[in-house]
Amino acid sequence: MAIDIGTLDTFPKLLMHHAQVRGERPAIREKDLGIWQTWTWREFADEVRFLACGLAEQGLKRGDHVALIGANRPRIYAGIAAAQCLGAIPIPLYQDAVAGEMVFPIRNAEVSHAIAEDQEQVDKLLEILPQCPSLEHIYYDDPRGLRHYSAPQLESYDKLRELGRSRYRADPAFLEEEIAKGRGVDSAAMFFTSGTTGVPKGVVLTYTNLIERSKVVADWEGIGEDDVVLAFMPPAWIGQNIFSYAQPLVAGYCICCPESAETVTPDMREIGPTYYFAPPRVFEALLTQVSVRMDDAAAPKRALYRYFMGVARRVGERIMEGKPVSALERLRYWLGDLLVYGPLRNVLGMSRIRIAYTGGEAIGPDLFVFYRSIGVNLKQLYGSTETSVFVCVQPNDRVKSDTVGPAVPGVELKFTPERELLIRSPGLFKEYYKNPQATLEAKDSEGWFHTGDAGYIDADGHLKIIDRAKDVGALADGTLFAPKYLENKLKFFPYIKEAVCFGDKRDKVCAFLNIDMEAVGAWAERRNMPYSGYTDLASRDEVYALLRGCVEQVNADLAREPEIANSQIGRFLVLHKELDADDEELTRTRKVRRRFVGEKYAPLVEALYDGRQSVRVEAKVRYEDGRTGTFSADLKISDAKTFPPAAAKRAA
Amino acid sequence: MKGDVILSVEGVSLAFGGVKALQGVSFDVKEGEVRAIIGPNGAGKSSMLNVINGVYHPQQGKIRFKDKAFADMNSHEAAALGIARTFQNIALFRGMTVLDNIMTGRNLKMRCGFLQQALWLGPARREELEHRRAVEEIIDFLEIQHIRRTPVGRLPYGLQKRVELGRALAAEPALLLLDEPMAGMNLEEKQDMCRFVLEVNDHYGTTLVLIEHDMGVVMDISDRVVVLDYGRKIADDVPEKIRGNQQVIDAYLGVTH
Numbered sequence: 001m002a003i004d005i006g007t008l009d010t011f012p013k014l015l016m017h018h019a020q021v022r023g024e025r026p027a028i029r030e031k032d033l034g035i036w037q038t039w040t041w042r043e044f045a046d047e048v049r050f051l052a053c054g055l056a057e058q059g060l061k062r063g064d065h066v067a068l069i070g071a072n073r074p075r076i077y078a079g080i081a082a083a084q085c086l087g088a089i090p091i092p093l094y095q096d097a098v099a100g101e102m103v104f105p106i107r108n109a110e111v112s113h114a115i116a117e118d119q120e121q122v123d124k125l126l127e128i129l130p131q132c133p134s135l136e137h138i139y140y141d142d143p144r145g146l147r148h149y150s151a152p153q154l155e156s157y158d159k160l161r162e163l164g165r166s167r168y169r170a171d172p173a174f175l176e177e178e179i180a181k182g183r184g185v186d187s188a189a190m191f192f193t194s195g196t197t198g199v200p201k202g203v204v205l206t207y208t209n210l211i212e213r214s215k216v217v218a219d220w221e222g223i224g225e226d227d228v229v230l231a232f233m234p235p236a237w238i239g240q241n242i243f244s245y246a247q248p249l250v251a252g253y254c255i256c257c258p259e260s261a262e263t264v265t266p267d268m269r270e271i272g273p274t275y276y277f278a279p280p281r282v283f284e285a286l287l288t289q290v291s292v293r294m295d296d297a298a299a300p301k302r303a304l305y306r307y308f309m310g311v312a313r314r315v316g317e318r319i320m321e322g323k324p325v326s327a328l329e330r331l332r333y334w335l336g337d338l339l340v341y342g343p344l345r346n347v348l349g350m351s352r353i354r355i356a357y358t359g360g361e362a363i364g365p366d367l368f369v370f371y372r373s374i375g376v377n378l379k380q381l382y383g384s385t386e387t388s389v390f391v392c393v394q395p396n397d398r399v400k401s402d403t404v405g406p407a408v409p410g411v412e413l414k415f416t417p418e419r420e421l422l423i424r425s426p427g428l429f430k431e432y433y434k435n436p437q438a439t440l441e442a443k444d445s446e447g448w449f450h451t452g453d454a455g456y457i458d459a460d461g462h463l464k465i466i467d468r469a470k471d472v473g474a475l476a477d478g479t480l481f482a483p484k485y486l487e488n489k490l491k492f493f494p495y496i497k498e499a500v501c502f503g504d505k506r507d508k509v510c511a512f513l514n515i516d517m518e519a520v521g522a523w524a525e526r527r528n529m530p531y532s533g534y535t536d537l538a539s540r541d542e543v544y545a546l547l548r549g550c551v552e553q554v555n556a557d558l559a560r561e562p563e564i565a566n567s568q569i570g571r572f573l574v575l576h577k578e579l580d581a582d583d584e585e586l587t588r589t590r591k592v593r594r595r596f597v598g599e600k601y602a603p604l605v606e607a608l609y610d611g612r613q614s615v616r617v618e619a620k621v622r623y624e625d626g627r628t629g630t631f632s633a634d635l636k637i638s639d640a641k642t643f644p645p646a647a648a649k650r651a652a
Numbered sequence: 653m654k655g656d657v658i659l660s661v662e663g664v665s666l667a668f669g670g671v672k673a674l675q676g677v678s679f680d681v682k683e684g685e686v687r688a689i690i691g692p693n694g695a696g697k698s699s700m701l702n703v704i705n706g707v708y709h710p711q712q713g714k715i716r717f718k719d720k721a722f723a724d725m726n727s728h729e730a731a732a733l734g735i736a737r738t739f740q741n742i743a744l745f746r747g748m749t750v751l752d753n754i755m756t757g758r759n760l761k762m763r764c765g766f767l768q769q770a771l772w773l774g775p776a777r778r779e780e781l782e783h784r785r786a787v788e789e790i791i792d793f794l795e796i797q798h799i800r801r802t803p804v805g806r807l808p809y810g811l812q813k814r815v816e817l818g819r820a821l822a823a824e825p826a827l828l829l830l831d832e833p834m835a836g837m838n839l840e841e842k843q844d845m846c847r848f849v850l851e852v853n854d855h856y857g858t859t860l861v862l863i864e865h866d867m868g869v870v871m872d873i874s875d876r877v878v879v880l881d882y883g884r885k886i887a888d889d890v891p892e893k894i895r896g897n898q899q900v901i902d903a904y905l906g907v908t909h
Contacts, residue, residue, distance in 0.1 A: 033788035034800065144793075145851060262798030625843070 003250065005215055009184035010207045012048070012085040014249045016179065019045035022225060022252055028074045031259040031267055039074055041252075047074070047161070049175055051082035054164025055113060056174070058137055058155075062087035062181070065109040065190070069093045069102070069125070070117025072231040072257040075141050075157060077245055079115040080235075084188060085179050088113075091190045091202070092236040094588050096581075099124035101588075103131050104200055105192045109433060110134040115157065119145040126151055184208040190433060191238050191385050202433035203238075203385045213388040213427035214247040216409055220393075221355055223275060227253035228352075230273045232264045233282075237589060238385040239360060243277045246388075268349030276356040280363035280488075281590055283378070286348055287370060288494040292522045308336035309373075316341075316373030321397050341374040350376050357381045357393070361591060362465060362484060364492035365401040372399065380404045382463060386442065386449055388427030392463045403462035413463065414448070420469040421455050422448040471594065473504030479566035481509065483594060486567060489557065493550040494519040498579050498586075500597050501569065502605055508570040510608035512597065513547055514538075514578050520546070535633060538574045544638050547574060551640040559643040568642040571608050575601075576617055576633045604635065613637055655683030658859050659704070659827060664713035666699055666883075673699040674710065675883045681827070686853050686860045688870045688891075691880035692903055697863045698740060700880065701829045704861070705737050706730035718826070731760055736825035738816045740832045740863075746805035750815050753804055754790055757822025758783045790818045793855070794848060810841035817848060821856070828852070830862040834869055842866065846873055871895065879903065 008014045018027070023042035030037050039047070060066065066083040068090055070076045080090040091109055093102055095117065102124060105111070112134055116122045122140050129135060129151070140146055141157045168175060188207040192200040217223075231244035244255045253275070258267040265286075294305050315329045325333075345351045356371070359381040371378040377396065382404035383389035391413075394405030407413050411425040424447050432438045443449050454469040466472060467482040475481050483501040486509065490499040497516035503509035515538050523546065524531055531537040555568040579585040585597050598605055607615035618632045660680040666673045674696045681687045689697045702708040704715060706727040715722050717733060725733075736757070744753050761783065762769075764776040791797055794814050799807060804815055813833060820828055833849065834842045850873055852858050864870050870877060871891040879887040879894060881903040887894055894900055 033785065033792060034797070035788075144855065145847075147854060259797045260795070266798075266801075625839075 003215070003252075005184075005211050005250070009211065010084065010179070010182035010186070011081060011188065011211070011246070011249050012179045012182060014211070015041075015045050015048060015081055018249070018252050025225060025252070026254040027248070028077065028255055028257065029271070030074050030257040031263070031270075034259075036256070036270070044074070044078065047078045048081040048085060049168055049172075050161050050164040051078050052085035052164065052175055052178070053167040054160040054162075055082055055088070056086055056178070057163050057167050058113065058160065060086055060088050060113055064088045064113070065091055065111045067091050067093055067102075067106060067109075067111045067114040068235070069114065069121045070095050070141065070235070071261065072233075072235055072240070072244065072255075073117060073141065074257060076115065076117065076235055077255075080189070080245060083113075084182070085175060087178065087182055087186065089187050089190055089204075091192070092234075092241060093192070094234050094236040095121065096234070097124075097588060098582065099127045103128050105202065106132045106135060108202055109190060113137045113139070115139045115141070118142040122146060122149070122154065126153075129153070182207070184211070187430060189241070191236065191241070193385055201435055201438055204430045204433050205385075205388055205427075206430050209388045209427045209429065210242070210246040211250055212410075213390045213408075213425075214242060214250040217390045217393060218247055218251040220409065223247070223251045223253065223355070225252040225254075227251065227275045227354075228271060228273045229253065229255045229275050229277075230258065230264070230268050230271055230349075231255045232258050232261075232268075233278065234588075238389060239277060239279070242389045243275070265349065269347070270349075272349060272352040274352050274354050276350070276353050278356075278358060279360035279589070280358050280367065283358060283363065283371060284367055284491065287367060288516060288519050290344065290348075291494045292519050295522065295526070305340060308332075308340040311336050312341060312373035313369065316375065317369065317399075320372060320375060320377065321399070337375065344374055345376060348376075353377065355379065359383065359389070359404075360589065362488050364488045366492045368401045372401075382465065383427075384451065386429045387423055387425055388429070390427060391423055391425060394462075398460070398462075400458075400460070400462055403458055403460075403464045405463065406461045407463070413457070415456065416450075418469060419454040419456065419466075419472075421451045421453045421463070421465070423451060424448050475503055475509070475566060476505060476507045477566060480564055481567050482564065485564070486511070486554070486558075486569065487592070489554045490550065490569075493553075495523065495546060496550060498592060500579075500592050500594055502598060502608070503567060506609060509567050510605070511551070511569050511572040512601070512604070513572055513574050515543060515547070515574060517578075534578060535576045538576060539633065539636065541636075544574065544636060547572070548638055548640055555640060555642050559645050562645060565645045569640055570642055571637055571639050573604065573608060573615070573635050573637045575604075576619060576635060607635075607637060657681070658683040658718060659861075660716045661700075661704070662714050662716065664700075664703055664710045664715070666696075666703060666708055666710045672883050674703070674880075676713070677880065677883070677885045678713075679878045679885060679888055681859060681861055682875075683859055684853070684857055685875040686849070686862070686873055688874035688877045689861065689863050689880060690865075690867075690870055690877060690894075694882075695880040695903075696883040697880055698831055699883075701737065701831055701861070701863060704730070704827075705735050705829055731823065734824075734826035735829065736820040736823040736827075737829035738813070738820050738831060738833060740835065742809075742812045742816055744804045744812060744816055744819070747803055749801050749803055750796060750807070750818075751787060751791070751800050753815055754787045754818045754822050755783065757819035758786065760823060786824075787822060790821050793821075793851070794818050810837050810844075813837070813841075813845065814848065817845075817852070821852065821858075824856075825858060827859045827861065830860060830864075832863050832865065834864060834866055842869060849873060 008017050018041040024040050026038045027041040027044040028039045066088050068076050068079045083090040114125055116138055125138050138153045139155050139157045139160050143156055184207045187204050188210055190202045190204050192202050229243055233240035235241055248255050256271045258264045311332045315325045315333055318325050319333055353376055356376055356378045379394040379399055382392040390408050391411050392404045393408050414422050428449050452469050453465050454467055454472045455463055455465040458464050467484045471483055473481045481503045486501045487499040490496050495516055496513055498514035500512040501509055551569050551572055558568050559565050581588055604615055614634050614636050617635055620628055620630050657680045662678050663676050665675050691697050703710050706725045764779050768776040834845050853860055877891055877894045879900050886899045887897045
């Protein structure tokens, strides 16, 4: 199934190719009214043709920008393809962004047309309309609640499609010519980086960037038309876009859109994807669910689970990688697969997975090994929006939990003296839109992209990322301080949802913690502990004791790693609220904005270091409906035991 | 504004022994409007709803629904005429799934007999598919896809209320009676419920009569408001006027008579 990406050098060309060679195979499935509805490649291509003609009728021209705002829906993906047919550049935006966050991308790219999923998205666009004069047309997919809207910019998707259909019927050659005009070097799409600091940047990727990278990895992993992917992350995230738009168009596989955000788990069980990509936090949340349910199970089941998970930890990975394992252990693992791992994979919807990737940020080694040991071929990859994702991928037989694998064919890596990673690859982005200075800073004259990540290549040739280069610091005594590394260790405990570590230029490391409401709530319930809500539960002494145990276990672990043994966590507190993207404490992809949190809660940080036992916090909270309120609470601060490097065995 | 009168209540009086629950209450409901009934505890609001859908039979007065007068009708007849309701204390089948509960709302629309259904004959099968589609549309409308297969007893209160609304909607009623749809809900759940109530009215064109204690909700979503106190109607007007009505304020705050 060799696709010639020399001639099929744009996504619309690839789409029309698939419609021809595998027209009756499924391209997209969507669960609607409780039933999986299938669009074949032929149907999907028709949808795109009509939509593209409709957009052309409405005045969309080559080089214009189209915003797409919505969850994973066939029509959102059709919108992306339709814009590309005309040589316009689609910009998927995060559907959970607040209205204000959409102003910058829309103004920056002078977006003229937008396709919005539903009333919620339309409301946001109408709200910012006065600030975005370029926006002339808003098309909505789901008409619900929009009947009485009278904004002249509004038009339904269905009408647009009808308009396009008559145009296409009258003049089919027009679109074929437009598609033929596209070239691989043209801008294919633009993704706004969530930006942990400063204003967002629009990353412009060309067709060649996306198609070449997708193809190299699809060929390397043997991904083809029989594969199935469940698309459940925001389409505005490059990771999702690669897996549910670029790569299916290259490899011809089928993507499935879940019914709603809440039904992803059951939908996944129904579809049984073979190829899977999710950031670590999704794997983390799934494991938390499993742990919580196992804690609630009857004693014999718990014992069974504990015993066989022990077996899996010992030999599971070795068996998957085909390494030698004794016959007795094989027998035990086989039994475990029958009784525990198989059913567990089934519950997780992972029975058919051949390849699962995680990326976007570092994954806790224990979490990673958990999935591999139960027979899910989970692998790490490394990349970013600017590199069209694929930079490093772990090969099937050489997976190491603490590295992201060797470079994918075509990628060159090197490091600055400060350990910052530089990349040269065919997938490297064209530019930051209208921001030549940032482009120049990120991509030097020789074409090396400065990632901002610190790391090194290990003895096996695998890339190991420690942290963001600017975040890696040192304690007062010179010990390496890699906050992300510590936070990930903490977050592996099901009880800890988020952690923020401080310690740069300080004498010791201290941490803010967020409890995981689901796990700690269930834990409290089993102990008959009444609580009124997050703040109440988080401030309980029992919860502090629980978390102290977790922190001390991390410290015991750290004591065994000589270079960072001194970065054990001396003191911690449990925050009175969950860190939230709406309060700008997390990015939209839920990464902690450590510096912002440190500044926002500066008095708490000080209290951690000056030895106080509690600190009063006045907090402004923003409710979901936009109102704000304040409340104050006393936060307790707890000390945690640290271990000298030699005495680590006891607690572990 | 809104359409013709769809329901009129004319001089209804209802007594339980010596307790006069309703005394000569008259009002009307126009097609497509959201009509609220408010009043202090024990004012006779739930009794009024029970009279409208045939649970209680008034001693005096009559109900006229779609130009047909009824001195008294029973609840089956009311349902067959297109009057559906939800209850103050949720009345769902707790052991059944959300899907099955809503399906029971289609009961009156099912034409095939027991035998046909048991044997899964052609017509029964077609009918089942048709009803399932209608139920799925309601599930989609109320955004409860994720709990489709969950037994109702395991759901939180706010969602149970939503399921109950779903069951009432499944009957495709011309008139929907909601008995305290937002009682016991938090702010967010109330906002959701308001949105659904308004969307039901807008999307299906259903006429709504609702009892509600939350004045903010009543003033926001209703077209006209009837106020009851001690079984009598003391006011009947648009929300803006009710807000300033002295008699209503007195009834709520309590004055010495």
